Amino acid sequence: MAAPLASSPATAAAPAAARSYVGPMVLMTTLFFLFAAVTNFNDVLMPYLKDVCQLTDFQSTAVQSAFFGAYFLMSLPAGRVLEKLGFQRGIVLGLLVMAVGALLFVPAANSRTFGLFLLALSFLGAGMTLLQVAANPYVSVLGPARTAASRISIVGVANGLGGTLSPLIGGLILFGGSTVLKAQLAQLPLEQRLSEEAALVKPLYVGLAVFLAVLALLFFVVRLPEIESLPADEDAAAAQAAAETGRSSALSFRHLTLGVVAIFVYVGVEVGIGSFIIRYGEAQNINQLSGFTQELVRILSQATNWAAALFGNAPEAIDTTAGFTKAVGAVLVASYWFGVMVGRIIGIPLLSRFDARKLLAGVCAAGVALVLLSIASTGETALWLVVLCGLCNAIIWPVVFPLAITGLGRFTKQGSSYLIMAIVGGAIIPPLMGLLATHGGGLRVAFILPALCYAYLLFYALNGYRVAR
Secondary structure: OOOOOOOOOOOOOOOHHHOOOHHHHHHHHHHHHHHHHHHHHHHHHHHHHHHHOOOOHHHHOHHHHHHHHHHHHHHHHHHHHHHHHHHHHHHHHHHHHHHHHHHOHHHHHHHOOHHHHHHHHHHHHHHHHHHHHHHHHHHHHOOOHHHHHHHHHHHHHHHHHHHHHHHHHHHHHHHHOOHHHHHHHHOOOHHHHHHHHHOOHHHHHHHHHHHHHHHHHHHHHOOOOOOOOOOOOHHHHHHOHHHHOOOOOHHHOHHHHHHHHHHHHHHHHHHHHHHHHHHHHHHOOOOOOOHHHHHHHHHHHHHHHHHHHOOOOOOOOOOOOOOOOHHHHHHHHHHHHHHHHHHHHHHHHHHHHOOHHHHHHHHHHHHHHHHHHHHHOOHHHHHHHHHOHHHHHOOHHHHHHHHHHOOOHHHHHHHHHHHHHHHHHHHHHHHHHHHHHHHOOOHHHHOHHHHHHHHHHHHHHHHHOOOOO
């Protein structure tokens, strides 16, 4: 999921020339890389825990519910925490909360207790929420207003890169492994084999905890520019005063209410598709991969093996002769998130030249078509059609969010809070897909839900965005 960025940059209190923002920007860019890396790793963690903890498709989706549920529960408390601690200490606290969550993966893996895994993910999600609430507005004011767009682009690319690399590296470590190791594990009794496989996740999260602790220390000792508040655009608020007549809250605006639902289904469909790519691929019974997919997997696995070695693993190149495997699926998950990053890079100039609402309608219509074609197809074709949905997802947030808060005037902040809370869609849509997959007729039926999500977003682009007067 793309990190939500402030859309109205402002200048910091002191003149930019008197300060150096290079160090703070490096730290903030690292944070945005971290946001997507931790979030998108859940897409390979979900099928991994499904096997290790012997879960159904529906039960495994609790991974996303535990993580994204924290956004809903912690959004408002996070704002109050930042009011008391300030941006810098709030970021330090968020990093430490995440470090605790990462360390909880050790006892969870040792006992193979799914509830402990979910508790760990809840801590990660809670810390991430605090970081997001602090970091998003901070980047927009960290320097001169004229360079705000450049800063947002930099952290956006870092966000996309982190989201692309983490499922790829994680898939190599969790699903790759050497042929000898796989053969040895296959000979073990079930419980012993599952315990050995559960241990694979521990070095990843211990390494993450150490990284988070070091990053927290850096944020604690580095002197960051103090930003007391984000100035409101009084002129814009005055110009919109007429639209507020008779309104008692942001939810009194039809287009905002429908926009909250749009953000809910957007995050839900983006997370839901990413979460089920591996399982969807397994359900296709692909015994022979195309030459394109085999070459893609070979290149990406070789390019990232060095990173796996940093965690004490030395997996061999992914075997593509056996058809679709979880390791191959991890590469396709990374390709899905890479599509989001590419779509974002392409979308920046397109959104400045064309009607954003028409572009939104186009990508949502394409999303509906891709998912329905996938449901009607089989094999690798069906799989790649849903992977391509990543390109469609790239511009949905940056178009829907401003459409939803248009004309809210003094209710803009309230409306923005509701939209941020709607990120909880990532905790709801994947379990609904899992429920359909487990009890409603399989994964092919489950993918009807993403098609319906794109259809609603298409409705919002065509009609729901209209501001009622």
